[in-house]
Amino acid sequence: MTFEPNILAFCCNWCSYAAADLAGIGRMDQPTNIKIVRVMCSGRVKPEFVIKALSDGVDGVLILGCHIGDCHYVTGNHRTMKRFQVLERLLEHIGIDPRRIRLDWASAAEAEPFSNMIREFTEQIRELGPNPYAGSYA
Amino acid sequence: MLVLMLEDIRKLVKRTLDGGKVDGVLALWRENGRVGPHLFVKGDDVSTLEIDPKYNLAAVAILALASGAKKIALIGRGCDERALVELFKRYQIDEDAIEFIGMACSAEQAQACECDIPYPTKIQFGEKVDGVVPNELKNVDDMSLDERFAYWRDVFAKCIKCYGCKNACPVCVCQDCVLEDPMWVKKGEIPPEFPMFHLIRAYHMADRCVQCHECEEACPMDIPLTLLYRQLRQDMKDLFDYLPGASDAKPPLTTVLEDEKLEEGA
Ligand code: SF4
Ligand code: SF4
Ligand code: FES
Numbered sequence: 001m002t003f004e005p006n007i008l009a010f011c012c013n014w015c016s017y018a019a020a021d022l023a024g025i026g027r028m029d030q031p032t033n034i035k036i037v038r039v040m041c042s043g044r045v046k047p048e049f050v051i052k053a054l055s056d057g058v059d060g061v062l063i064l065g066c067h068i069g070d071c072h073y074v075t076g077n078h079r080t081m082k083r084f085q086v087l088e089r090l091l092e093h094i095g096i097d098p099r100r101i102r103l104d105w106a107s108a109a110e111a112e113p114f115s116n117m118i119r120e121f122t123e124q125i126r127e128l129g130p131n132p133y134a135g136s137y138a
Numbered sequence: 139m140l141v142l143m144l145e146d147i148r149k150l151v152k153r154t155l156d157g158g159k160v161d162g163v164l165a166l167w168r169e170n171g172r173v174g175p176h177l178f179v180k181g182d183d184v185s186t187l188e189i190d191p192k193y194n195l196a197a198v199a200i201l202a203l204a205s206g207a208k209k210i211a212l213i214g215r216g217c218d219e220r221a222l223v224e225l226f227k228r229y230q231i232d233e234d235a236i237e238f239i240g241m242a243c244s245a246e247q248a249q250a251c252e253c254d255i256p257y258p259t260k261i262q263f264g265e266k267v268d269g270v271v272p273n274e275l276k277n278v279d280d281m282s283l284d285e286r287f288a289y290w291r292d293v294f295a296k297c298i299k300c301y302g303c304k305n306a307c308p309v310c311v312c313q314d315c316v317l318e319d320p321m322w323v324k325k326g327e328i329p330p331e332f333p334m335f336h337l338i339r340a341y342h343m344a345d346r347c348v349q350c351h352e353c354e355e356a357c358p359m360d361i362p363l364t365l366l367y368r369q370l371r372q373d374m375k376d377l378f379d380y381l382p383g384a385s386d387a388k389p390p391l392t393t394v395l396e397d398e399k400l401e402e403g404a
């Protein structure tokens with residue numbers, strides 16, 4: 001059986017979720033591996049969310065927000081960006097491939113870039129294979 | 139030399155108490171053969187005062203101040219000073235309420251703590267010795283991702299989730315801890331889910347860990363916690379030029395600074 005990645009995407013209400021919506025309305029072709037969780041702002045995504053997803057067996061996690069300067073809450077995505085850098089390094093220290101997580105931006109009008117991001121990331125996770133880190137010692 | 143230093147500190151404490159500018163001096167004392175923290179007040183017998191073993195007093199200062207003292211002096215080491223700095227900026231202690239009396243650690247102590255900065259910025263007692271880099275740091279750095287994952291998985295498999303690490307930490311001060319929230323950490327399960335439990339704690343320590351080593355000393359399972367936190371400290375330095383406890387700079391993960399430079403594309 002071929003491996004189909006199971007990917008979680010956190011999209012902020014104001015930009016990236018609107019981009020996802022627009023991609024849908026435009027009937028753009030994109031992989032169906034992504035499950036979107038809508039959050040009000042990318043700044044809502046605590047690192048715990050990402051860690052839990054990986055710990056629970058999700059193969060890859062995307063965080064998509066508004067471009068820097070465009071956050072509906074002005075600086076929410078600044079924080080996301082700073083936290084994300086630390087999280088990437090932390091994953092690496094503990095032996096988790098940081099390529100399993102990605103932070104990117106999409107404006108409400110960027111349906112096509114959004115689709116491309118999803119496609120690229122899905123391919124990347126497909127190459128990395130199933131999540132070997134899923135939690136617990138059971 | 140150590141004995142002399144101890145005698146000098148005792149004398150200073152006596153003078154400080156007699157001087158009346160502080161309500162007490164927080165230090166260690168020997169009582170019934172054991173050494174622990176104590177708030178010396180005027181009239182106390184300072185010959186019971188001790189400086190060993192190392193014991194981080196920063197969090198104890200919160201209790202001392204809560205018990206009614208308005209201003210206290212604190213006899214501490216580099217890690218005490220750094221922890222105090224973090225507690226000041228996180229509004230846990232009023233900076234004006236503490237008079238810090240600093241002592242540098244001996245080479246042996248620095249080695250025992252594998253401490254990178256075994257001295258405070260203000261040294262009143264002792265001589266500054268070099269920081270120590272643990273050998274294990276290079277070992278984990280040289281591992282492949284998979285080896286590292288196996289390493290930490292095995293190490294953390296020993297965890298009995300006693301919360302000793304969190305309780306001993308002078309800068310772990312949240313009222314509600316996510317590690318006790320069943321949303322993130324299942325109740326009644328040991329070892330706690332890996333990587334959840336330890337990654338969460340590590341992340342939370344990133345912009346505050348002052349490398350005092352208290353967590354590791356508290357850990358009954360000999361888990362090398364500070365190895366991981368030390369790497370994160372280095373990350374904070376590399377990414378944001380921020381070293382917890384080094385200055386009153388705001389913690390970059392929880393703030394957005396007006397003049398902060400950020401570029402697109404993390
Ligand atoms: S995490 Fe450990 S080393 Fe760091 S400040 Fe807390 S107790 Fe000290
Ligand atoms: S002190 Fe050690 S055993 Fe206890 S919770 Fe922390 S890591 Fe686990
Ligand atoms: S609202 Fe989109 S990132 Fe903050």
